[in-house]
Amino acid sequence: MSSFGFGLVSAAVLAIAAVGFTMQFAVTNVLNLAYGSIMINSAFVTYYVNTHAHVTPWVATIGGVATGAIVSWALNRFVFTPFQRRNLPPITIVMVALGMDLIGTFGLQAIVGGSYVSFQQSQGSEYHILGMFLSGLQLTIMGLAVVVLVAIHWLLRYTRLGKAMRATSANPNLARNSGVKTGLVISMTWLISGALSGLAGTVFAMNTGVFEATSAQLYIVMLLAAMFLGGPGQPYGAMLGAVTIGVATEISAAYINPEYKEVIAFLVLIGMLMFRPYGLFGSEKTA
Amino acid sequence: MSAELSQKGQVLRAVNLSAGYDGRAIVSGITVEASPGKVVSIVGPNGSGKSTLLKSLVGVVPVLAGSVSVGESDITNVAPERIATLGVGYVPQVDDVFPPLTVKENLEIGGYLLERHLVGERITAVLDFFPRLKTMLSRKAGKLSGGERKMLAMGRVLMLTPSVMVLDEPTANLAPQVATQLLEEFIRGFADHGTTVLLVEQRAKAALRISDWTCVLGGGRVVLEGVPADLERDPVFVESFLGGGARH
Numbered sequence: 001m002s003s004f005g006f007g008l009v010s011a012a013v014l015a016i017a018a019v020g021f022t023m024q025f026a027v028t029n030v031l032n033l034a035y036g037s038i039m040i041n042s043a044f045v046t047y048y049v050n051t052h053a054h055v056t057p058w059v060a061t062i063g064g065v066a067t068g069a070i071v072s073w074a075l076n077r078f079v080f081t082p083f084q085r086r087n088l089p090p091i092t093i094v095m096v097a098l099g100m101d102l103i104g105t106f107g108l109q110a111i112v113g114g115s116y117v118s119f120q121q122s123q124g125s126e127y128h129i130l131g132m133f134l135s136g137l138q139l140t141i142m143g144l145a146v147v148v149l150v151a152i153h154w155l156l157r158y159t160r161l162g163k164a165m166r167a168t169s170a171n172p173n174l175a176r177n178s179g180v181k182t183g184l185v186i187s188m189t190w191l192i193s194g195a196l197s198g199l200a201g202t203v204f205a206m207n208t209g210v211f212e213a214t215s216a217q218l219y220i221v222m223l224l225a226a227m228f229l230g231g232p233g234q235p236y237g238a239m240l241g242a243v244t245i246g247v248a249t250e251i252s253a254a255y256i257n258p259e260y261k262e263v264i265a266f267l268v269l270i271g272m273l274m275f276r277p278y279g280l281f282g283s284e285k286t287a
Numbered sequence: 288m289s290a291e292l293s294q295k296g297q298v299l300r301a302v303n304l305s306a307g308y309d310g311r312a313i314v315s316g317i318t319v320e321a322s323p324g325k326v327v328s329i330v331g332p333n334g335s336g337k338s339t340l341l342k343s344l345v346g347v348v349p350v351l352a353g354s355v356s357v358g359e360s361d362i363t364n365v366a367p368e369r370i371a372t373l374g375v376g377y378v379p380q381v382d383d384v385f386p387p388l389t390v391k392e393n394l395e396i397g398g399y400l401l402e403r404h405l406v407g408e409r410i411t412a413v414l415d416f417f418p419r420l421k422t423m424l425s426r427k428a429g430k431l432s433g434g435e436r437k438m439l440a441m442g443r444v445l446m447l448t449p450s451v452m453v454l455d456e457p458t459a460n461l462a463p464q465v466a467t468q469l470l471e472e473f474i475r476g477f478a479d480h481g482t483t484v485l486l487v488e489q490r491a492k493a494a495l496r497i498s499d500w501t502c503v504l505g506g507g508r509v510v511l512e513g514v515p516a517d518l519e520r521d522p523v524f525v526e527s528f529l530g531g532g533a534r535h
């Protein structure tokens with residue numbers, strides 16, 4: 001039961017990250033493989049604000065969130081968009097993103113070195129809920145994930161910007177013919193999803209306890225699994241995919257070797273795709 | 288028809304226009320003018336460049352030479368979202384709705400440029416015009432039938448009270464009665480109300496019936512044009528389009 005509890009916390013972290021990742025893919029057609037490196041860079045900004053400005057990590061997260069938003073926006077504006085304009089095959093952008101991920105991760109390592117750090121933060125008191133022992137910190141992360149998911153749902157479903165994002169995703173030319181400034185909508189998408197990557201990086205670091213520059217390097221595997229499990233480009237699917245992958249990997253980690261987390265994530269994905277090739281939420285048309 | 292659905296038109300004019308993909312012209316030397324209160328139709332065989340022409344007018348395909356204007360504004364290679372602000376409504380031949388969005392959301396995107404407090408009442412006006420859509424507001428556009436979907440595509444464009452309507456084969460895949468109603472009642476009605484209508488129509492006979500002027504496109508050029516009465520008497524036109532020879 002306790003591994004189920006930890007699974008829920010990992011799922012919460014993954015849900016925050018996967019929703020941002022999926023939004024980028026759905027609205028802008030970029031499979032941003034640099035997402036993990038933006039997460040860990042943001043976590044380090046949070047860490048430096050935390051330890052140098054002597055504020056709690058939650059306050060310092062503002063720095064991490066801003067970093068994620070600005071770096072993601074800039075990455076799209078100055079790297080992905082110029083490549084997309086040239087009408088290159090989609091695989092080109094994937095390779096570029098992969099390169100950016102390596103630059104982001106090892107650039108960070110060159111700056112901060114290879115040693116592990118951790119936030120100055122208490123875990124909060126222990127709570128015993130439904131047979132699970134969870135720390136105050138873990139409960140906060142789970143609560144935050146719920147808030148983020150509800151907020152993104154509300155954004156996409158009920159706001160003018162969110163509807164414009166979905167319209168841009170579904171049919172960019174028709175959106176423009178309707179007067180939607182899709183360039184602006186795409187910039188907003190990168191800012192918001194980038195902010196999520198910054199937040200995700202911070203809670204990821206909080207959840208792992210100690211971290212270093214390459215700690216999120218394999219996280220992209222979890223993100224891809226969560227996204228494809230839900231059906232690519234489906235934010236709600238990504239939420240459900242994140243919970244499935246998060247819980248499955250933690251439970252398996254309790255019984256098998258935790259080193260195999262990413263392998264388990266992909267096994268779950270492949271197993272499911274045999275039955276629902278377009279993901280839990282996807283259909284032939286949306287894939 | 289409801290008086291406020293479309294508005295008094297402006298002249299949409301293309302002069303010596305060439306347009307195409309990747310710098311390669313698909314249509315060239317096109318001069319066409321659509322004016323308020325008139326239906327101008329474009330007919331021609333598949334692949335003759337009708338859709339490419341319309342797309343270049345609304346900013347989706349690059350103009351390689353010549354110019355496009357609406358009213359006093361030059362819109363040559365102007366971004367589609369700017370052209371929309373000038374009152375030009377465009378219904379593409381394919382991909383004419385946002386499939387994952389609901390009917391209501393499709394209409395809301397149609398009214399994207401409206402002030403927020405006007406969107407609701409505008410949707411009511413459009414739904415009064417297409418009452419069929421009233422019962423399916425929360426259905427995804429991708430799940431509509433062909434006819435319902437075309438109504439939604441037209442409804443989306445009507446959200447902005449267009450002064451110019453650019454319609455690419457709106458009757459394709461529609462049942463004959465629905466197609467006839469769409470052309471003779473709705474589309475002719477918009478023009479009679481003073482709106483400018485530029486229409487691409489596969490079925491030449493149906494197009495002539497509601498048009499004030501018709502251009503025949505062949506191989507990316509205007510090969511013949513005139514008022515319907517004259518075209519109906521043109522042996523070449525009759526041979527190729529009105530059932531003499533190949534049927535289109």
Ligand SMILES: Nc1ncnc2c1ncn2[C@@H]1O[C@H](COP(=O)(O)OP(=O)(O)O)[C@@H](O)[C@H]1O
Nearest residue numbers: 308309313331332333334335336337338339340
């Ligand atoms: N996106 C595109 N890229 C390149 N060529 C295209 C594209 N769309 C259409 N074409 C070509 O342009 C020509 C005219 O097509 P189109 O304008 O759709 O004709 P029509 O609407 O009269 O059937 C065709 O030869 C078609 O292959």
Ligand SMILES: [Mg+2]
Nearest residue numbers: 337338339380
């Ligand atoms: Mg066509």
